[in-house]
Amino acid sequence: MPHKTALSANRPMLVCAVPVKSIEELNPPSGCEAVELRLDYMGNEIEARLSELSSLIKKLLSRVKVIVTVRDHEEGGVNQVDSSLKLKIINLAHENGALVDIEVEFARRYARYIASWGDVILSRHIFNKRPDIRGIITSDYELANSMNAFTYKVATINGDDLPALVELLVKEREVPVAIVPMQPIQRAAAIMLGTALMYCSTGDGTAPGQLSIQECVRIKEERIRLLEAPKRNHSY
Numbered sequence: 041m042p043h044k045t046a047l048s049a050n051r052p053m054l055v056c057a058v059p060v061k062s063i064e065e066l067n068p069p070s071g072c073e074a075v076e077l078r079l080d081y082m083g084n085e086i087e088a089r090l091s092e093l094s095s096l097i098k099k100l101l102s103r104v105k106v107i108v109t110v111r112d113h114e115e116g117g118v119n120q121v122d123s124s125l126k127l128k129i130i131n132l133a134h135e136n137g138a139l140v141d142i143e144v145e146f147a148r149r150y151a152r153y154i155a156s157w158g159d160v161i162l163s164r165h166i167f168n169k170r171p172d173i174r175g176i177i178t179s180d181y182e183l184a185n186s187m188n189a190f191t192y193k194v195a196t197i198n199g200d201d202l203p204a205l206v207e208l209l210v211k212e213r214e215v216p217v218a219i220v221p222m223q224p225i226q227r228a229a230a231i232m233l234g235t236a237l238m239y240c241s242t243g244d245g246t247a248p249g250q251l252s253i254q255e256c257v258r259i260k261e262e263r264i265r266l267l268e269a270p271k272r273n274h275s276y
């Protein structure tokens with residue numbers, strides 16, 4: 041994948057996050073550049089629907105990128121999904137050409153299965169105050185680079201984590217960095233700063249604070265306008 045910087049006008053990729061409660065046809069609204077299928081909403085029931093899931097992924101892929109996520113319970117997953125089933129789903133998604141979202145802890149545990157796929161969004165979700173936030177995301181980011189991940193993503197509920205996240209975005213190396221704060225105003229700022237991904241809602245969202253896809257598109261357009269604005273020679 042060519043290296044893009046936070047200054048690329050293509051960023052962020054706008055991801056429409058879908059809480060999948062049953063496998064049925066989906067028509068992503070305009071503006072969705074990717075659709076995230078949050079399959080943990082179905083829990084272990086998804087096991088009986090894997091062939092329909094393959095068809096859904098293939099159909100969606102003709103229109104947008106697809107991200108398959110089975111979020112671990114400890115990192116905000118809605119229903120527990122057995123690790124063996126999660127691995128099966130991740131494999132199925134990978135073979136069908138979808139991106140897969142995997143938590144850092146899961147990736148460390150199952151490195152032998154997913155070591156260097158290149159289509160992994162390596163993710164971290166922070167729900168408690170962590171004074172060691174910089175250490176955590178720096179070490180995660182090393183792993184993301186060693187795996188040649190598609191993106192490293194960090195989501196946090198702590199408003200005061202934003203400066204640490206922005207620092208990582210600015211220091212980005214080969215692997216693009218996605219920063220996902222919780223508060224809507226910080227999400228808007230993250231779009232303007234060129235986060236690699238931003239998750240947006242199309243109805244029922246999957247996280248508090250998500251902006252609607254229409255708001256995400258509007259802010260991304262403002263970012264493009266700002267990047268393309270003629271340079272002025274103001275003294276400050």
Ligand SMILES: O=C1C[C@@](O)(C(=O)O)C[C@@H](O)[C@@H]1O
Pocket residue numbers: 057076078109111141163165195220221222239240246247248250
């Ligand atoms: O990790 C993320 C980010 C997210 O939690 C958010 O805050 O928008 C939404 C999730 O669906 C996605 O997997």
